[in-house]
Amino acid sequence: GAFVVSEIGGVRTVAQLVETEAYVGPHDDASHAAERLGRTARNAAMFASGGCAYVYLIYGMHWCLNAVTGAAGYPAAVLLRAARPVWGVEAMVARRPGRPERELLRGPGNLCRALGVDRALDHRPLDRPPLWLSPGAEIPAASIASGPRIGIVRAAEWPLRFWIRGDPHVSR
DNA sequence: GTATTGATCTTCT
DNA sequence: GAAGATCAATACA
Numbered sequence: 073g074a075f076v077v078s079e080i081g082g083v084r085t086v087a088q089l090v091e092t093e094a095y096v097g098p099h100d101d102a103s104h105a106a107e108r109l110g111r112t113a114r115n116a117a118m119f120a121s122g123g124c125a126y127v128y129l130i131y132g133m134h135w136c137l138n139a140v141t142g143a144a145g146y147p148a149a150v151l152l153r154a155a156r157p158v159w160g161v162e163a164m165v166a167r168r169p170g171r172p173e174r175e176l177l178r179g180p181g182n183l184c185r186a187l188g189v190d191r192a193l194d195h196r197p198l199d200r201p202p203l204w205l206s207p208g209a210e211i212p213a214a215s216i217a218s219g220p221r222i223g224i225v226r227a228a229e230w231p232l233r234f235w236i237r238g239d240p241h242v243s244r
Numbered sequence: 245g246t247a248t249t250g251a252t253c254t255t256c257t
Numbered sequence: 258g259a260a261g262a263t264c265a266a267t268a269c270a
Contacts, residue, residue, distance in 0.1 A: 093262070102262070114255065132253030134263050151262060181263050223262050243263095 073208040073236075076155060079201045080188035085160035087177050087187060088208055091153040091235040091242045093221045095138070098147060101226040104128065105147030117195040118147035125203060127184070127194040134181030137189050139198055139205060153180050153222075153233070156241045163188075179243040211236060 076087045095103040095118075104126075105111070105118040117126040118140055126138040126149050142148035155177040157164055164176045164186040176186045184190065189203065198205050217237045220228055222244065235242045 095262080104262075109256085112255075128262085129252095129254060131251080131261060131263050133251070136262060138262090153262085179263065221262070225261095 073211040075158065075206040075208045076152065076187065076203075077206060078187040078189065078203045080203070081163075083160055083163040083188075085163050085187050086158040087155035087183070088158050089152060089155045090239045091155075091233070093151040093153055093234070094232040095147075095149050095151065096232065097142065100148075100230075102221060102224040102228070102230070103147065103149075105149075106226075111147075115147065118142065118149050119145060120195065122148075123198055125189075125193050125196050125198055127189060127191055129191065130181070135184035135190050136180040137184050137187075137193070151180060152183060154178050154235070154241050154243045155183055156239070157186075174240050178241055 074089050076089060078085050098105065098107040100106060104115045111119055114128055117124055120140055121144040122141045124140050126140050128136055130136050137152045138149035140149045157173055157176050161173060165171065167186055167188060168176055177183045193203050196203060215237050216234055218231045218234050220231060221233045
């Protein structure tokens with residue numbers, strides 16, 4: 073339900089989150105900051121105190137955006153997986169030519185591309201331009217579904233993916 | 245709608 | 258050298 077706002081390349085885009093995944097600490101073996109991996113150049117942002125972005129490249133071609141939520145030195149983050157276009161749809165379409173509106177922000181790689189997010193935003197604060205979060209409508213607990221996270225093998229059974237039940241913008 | 249597979253490159257072993 | 262918090266094109270049903 074929270075809003076993600078970006079001001080990148082001179083355009084503002086606004087999206088409302090409908091799907092996220094939690095990566096809950098060093099004991100979470102699916103996390104890039106799991107204890108067995110330790111701190112590296114890539115995951116450094118996850119070890120910062122909460123409120124900044126963690127952006128990484130996956131499969132050589134897609135950016136993924138996380139909101140870091142842990143305390144300093146205790147790595148945790150929320151992967152932003154899907155959202156509903158709210159404002160700046162033209163700019164999103166310009167970044168995803170030919171895509172129907174409902175697919176613009178469906179999936180973490182698509183979300184980053186439509187919002188203009190890339191490595192330049194890694195480790196940047198999420199409470200000011202060019203990329204920030206804003207509280208949105210409160211989603212009733214009954215409307216929130218949860219299940220296993222996508223695309224992982226370790227700790228795959230942990231039900232840490234959350235989405236708005238029935239929302240057409242949810243991935244998969 | 246589901247299943248399969250190639251694209252592409254950073255990171256870590 | 259292999260795997261990876263993915264996507265889209267293709268081939269079906």
